[in-house]
Amino acid sequence: MTFELNGFTVRLDGALIVNEVDLSLSRGEAVLIAGPSGAGKSTLLKSLCGVIPKVVRGSVSGFVKPSLDFLHRSSIYLHQEPWFFITTPYVWSEVLSFTDFKRLSDVQEVLNHFKLSRHLMRSTYTLSAGEVQRLAFIIATHSSKDLILLDEPTAYLDRPNADNLIKYVKELKGFGKSFIIVDHDVSVWLDVVDKVYYMVDGKLVEDEPEYYSKAYEALNDLDPSESRDCLKHFIFEVDEIKFPDAEEPLLKDFKLEVCSGEVVLIKGYSGVGKTTLLKTLAEKSVKDGRIKSVLIPDNPLLYFSGSTPAEELNLANPQLSSKFLQDFGLSSKSNIPVVKLSTGERRRLALASALARGYELVFMDEPTIGLDPWNKYLVLKGIKKVAELGTGFVIASHDEDLLKIANEVINLEDWR
Amino acid sequence: MRIGGKLSSLVKYASELIIRSLFIYGDMESRHVPVILNLTLLLTQVVLVNLSAVGSLIALFSTLLTYVFRGASKVLKYASILASIPTIWYFITSLPFTLSVVKSLAITVNVFTLSLATLAFLYFINPIELAYLMNRLKLKEVSLYPVLTWKAVPHILKDLKTALTIASMKNVELWRGLAITVVTVEEYSQFYEEAQHAKGVFQPKYWYSWRDTAITACLVMINLTAIYLLKLCF
Numbered sequence: 006m007t008f009e010l011n012g013f014t015v016r017l018d019g020a021l022i023v024n025e026v027d028l029s030l031s032r033g034e035a036v037l038i039a040g041p042s043g044a045g046k047s048t049l050l051k052s053l054c055g056v057i058p059k060v061v062r063g064s065v066s067g068f069v070k071p072s073l074d075f076l077h078r079s080s081i082y083l084h085q086e087p088w089f090f091i092t093t094p095y096v097w098s099e100v101l102s103f104t105d106f107k108r109l110s111d112v113q114e115v116l117n118h119f120k121l122s123r124h125l126m127r128s129t130y131t132l133s134a135g136e137v138q139r140l141a142f143i144i145a146t147h148s149s150k151d152l153i154l155l156d157e158p159t160a161y162l163d164r165p166n167a168d169n170l171i172k173y174v175k176e177l178k179g180f181g182k183s184f185i186i187v188d189h190d191v192s193v194w195l196d197v198v199d200k201v202y203y204m205v206d207g208k209l210v211e212d213e214p215e216y217y218s219k220a221y222e223a224l225n226d227l228d229p230s231e232s233r234d235c236l237k238h239f240i241f242e243v244d245e246i247k248f249p250d251a252e253e254p255l256l257k258d259f260k261l262e263v264c265s266g267e268v269v270l271i272k273g274y275s276g277v278g279k280t281t282l283l284k285t286l287a288e289k290s291v292k293d294g295r296i297k298s299v300l301i302p303d304n305p306l307l308y309f310s311g312s313t314p315a316e317e318l319n320l321a322n323p324q325l326s327s328k329f330l331q332d333f334g335l336s337s338k339s340n341i342p343v344v345k346l347s348t349g350e351r352r353r354l355a356l357a358s359a360l361a362r363g364y365e366l367v368f369m370d371e372p373t374i375g376l377d378p379w380n381k382y383l384v385l386k387g388i389k390k391v392a393e394l395g396t397g398f399v400i401a402s403h404d405e406d407l408l409k410i411a412n413e414v415i416n417l418e419d420w421r
Numbered sequence: 422m423r424i425g426g427k428l429s430s431l432v433k434y435a436s437e438l439i440i441r442s443l444f445i446y447g448d449m450e451s452r453h454v455p456v457i458l459n460l461t462l463l464l465t466q467v468v469l470v471n472l473s474a475v476g477s478l479i480a481l482f483s484t485l486l487t488y489v490f491r492g493a494s495k496v497l498k499y500a501s502i503l504a505s506i507p508t509i510w511y512f513i514t515s516l517p518f519t520l521s522v523v524k525s526l527a528i529t530v531n532v533f534t535l536s537l538a539t540l541a542f543l544y545f546i547n548p549i550e551l552a553y554l555m556n557r558l559k560l561k562e563v564s565l566y567p568v569l570t571w572k573a574v575p576h577i578l579k580d581l582k583t584a585l586t587i588a589s590m591k592n593v594e595l596w597r598g599l600a601i602t603v604v605t606v607e608e609y610s611q612f613y614e615e616a617q618h619a620k621g622v623f624q625p626k627y628w629y630s631w632r633d634t635a636i637t638a639c640l641v642m643i644n645l646t647a648i649y650l651l652k653l654c655f
Contacts, residue, residue, distance in 0.1 A: 054618075054619035055618065056615045056619050060618045080619065081620060081621060082619035084612065084616035084619075086616070088576065089612040089613045090616040090617075092565065092572060092617060093552075093568045094444070094448075094548060094568060095447055095549070096447075097448065098568075098626075101626045102552075102624055103620060103622075104621070126447040126448045126449065127447040127448075128445060128575075129572060130445075130572065130575040130576055148620075148621035149621065150621065284586075287590070288586065290590075291586060291589055299587065300586060302587070304580070304605065306601065307584045308587055310588065310598075310601070320593065343604075344608060
């Protein structure tokens with residue numbers, strides 16, 4: 006698989022998203038593209054595999070060798086939200102239907118490599134985000150396509166699983182597969198990729214933009230909130246938590262104490278039950294009714310009650326809505342539909358809304374998934390800001406950066 | 422708001438029941454029986470219900486046996502509760518017309534049996550088999566629909582539950598939770614279209630379980646015998 010792009014340009018609704026990109030890739034090569042959210046990374050991948058213009062309306066121009074049609078036919082694109090890549094309801098059927106595997110024993114073997122073999126007959130809907138991401142990766146890398154476009158393939162993975170996936174990419178390069186990878190974390194890919202590019206305002210550049218070092222510096226300067234007040238605290242006791250389709254309980258006799266203004270991080274490998282525990286605690290809190298609490302899910306869109314940021318915050322606190330919009334950097338987006346906001350903006354709006362509503366406790370699931378370093382910093386700073394005003398947080402995440410603002414860490418692996 | 426809260430709990434509970442009675446448990450041998458046989462079983466149960474009160478009881482017994490002998494006992498509880506929803510509704514609404522508790526109870530048994538039998542049919546059919554058959558019949562274009570439906574419905578129901586939980590926590594109207602679920606589903610349809618377009622070719626593979634096919638065939642035979650005997654007697 007060898008191809009070359011010169012002056013490759015993509016426009017969506019007339020707006021220039023990918024601007025005169027030059028890129029070439031040989032058989033068995035891999036390139037990594039990093040860059041801030043909205044820079045055009047995913048748009049580039051989608052136009053290489055034909056999603057743009059065949060599914061999403063847009064125009065693609067520039068020189069493509071051998072041809073754009075050839076690229077469309079030879080590539081497979083792993084969407085950044087892996088759930089939507091999975092088609093069938095069972096793990097075995099997903100692998101057998103979309104790869105060249107002929108027998109269940111072969112499927113079992115490849116699943117085993119990604120620690121998924123015990124899920125062979127399981128319903129794909131019940132898999133955790135990390136398990137879905139690994140399954141999607143298996144499909145993408147075992148199809149007949151030679152060019153594999155991976156959009157944030159490690160976003161939902163814990164460190165060991167991410168390392169395993171990256172190592173696998175390295176092995177596949179040896180078999181002639183070519184990769185274009187979009188990821189925010191450059192350092193983990195350095196041993197595997199042949200070139201690293203950054204995408205800034207639709208252009209590909211080789212030098213790391215100043216933006217990155219500033220974002221990492223800001224992230225490193227974060228520290229936990231000092232306004233923890235344990236005179237006011239909330240206690241949750243859970244006798245037993247079970248996955249609905251499991252025989253054995255996930256947790257037994259679990260007790261959690263959260264102080265006012267404290268950030269508690271629930272961590273653990275993907276599939277350990279972090280989200281299940283978080284949702285159980287949130288449901289318990291609703292039933293109990295004594296604590297004013299709210300859940301911000303990993304898809305923050307589900308949190309909103311208003312159709313625009315202004316309406317969301319007006320419903321929460323009409324007097325202070327413009328102040329909250331300003332504080333969370335959303336003033337310029339106040340009247341655009343919430344569906345048009347980026348993931349980082351959605352998370353910040355949810356935090357602003359939680360603060361405006363005066364919750365004592367916020368349950369938050371994977372608040373930094375898919376965010377570039379600067380947006381991650383903004384969200385973590387937002388959490389810290391709300392915590393310093395006395396709100397307690399219970400956060401489920403595998404992201405190590407959350408340790409920077411956590412007052413207490415619960416490792417679910419120790420409970421199993 | 423209190424009525425909204427109760428309604429929200431009811432919708433969440435119903436969603437959970439649908440998930441548990443149809444989607445949550447993975448694939449198993451009993452889902453590898455020809456769809457035509459599953460359909461025949463359902464049809465014999467419908468015929469039995471229409472024959473007489475005794476026929477109804479036989480159909481109910483046959484449906485219970487279907488769950489037990491085909492390894493789905495754990496689903497029976499949730500399916501029974503779900504089937505009770507239309508049953509209770511029919512019992513209450515039929516009373517003013519029949520003016521007889523006995524007649525209304527007879528209608529109730531029929532409705533419960535048919536609901537439970539339909540849920541069993543939906544539980545045991547395998548969307549992969551439907552896709553496999555469509556592919557064999559050169560209907561490749563539409564073969565993705567049954568599998569994507571089976572994949573997407575529980576996903577959407579789970580999000581509906583989450584949105585309603587959040588609406589309760591935020592103390593906002595129920596419709597706001599429903600509205601954001603609709604918006605989310607719209608976004609999902611775009612993502613599904615994008616992700617599925619650039620995936621490989623869908624070539625479903627499937628196998629049949631002889632053991633479970635034999636069990637289902639036996640159940641069909643029992644029902645057919647009961648239909649014959651009932652027709653002979655009445």
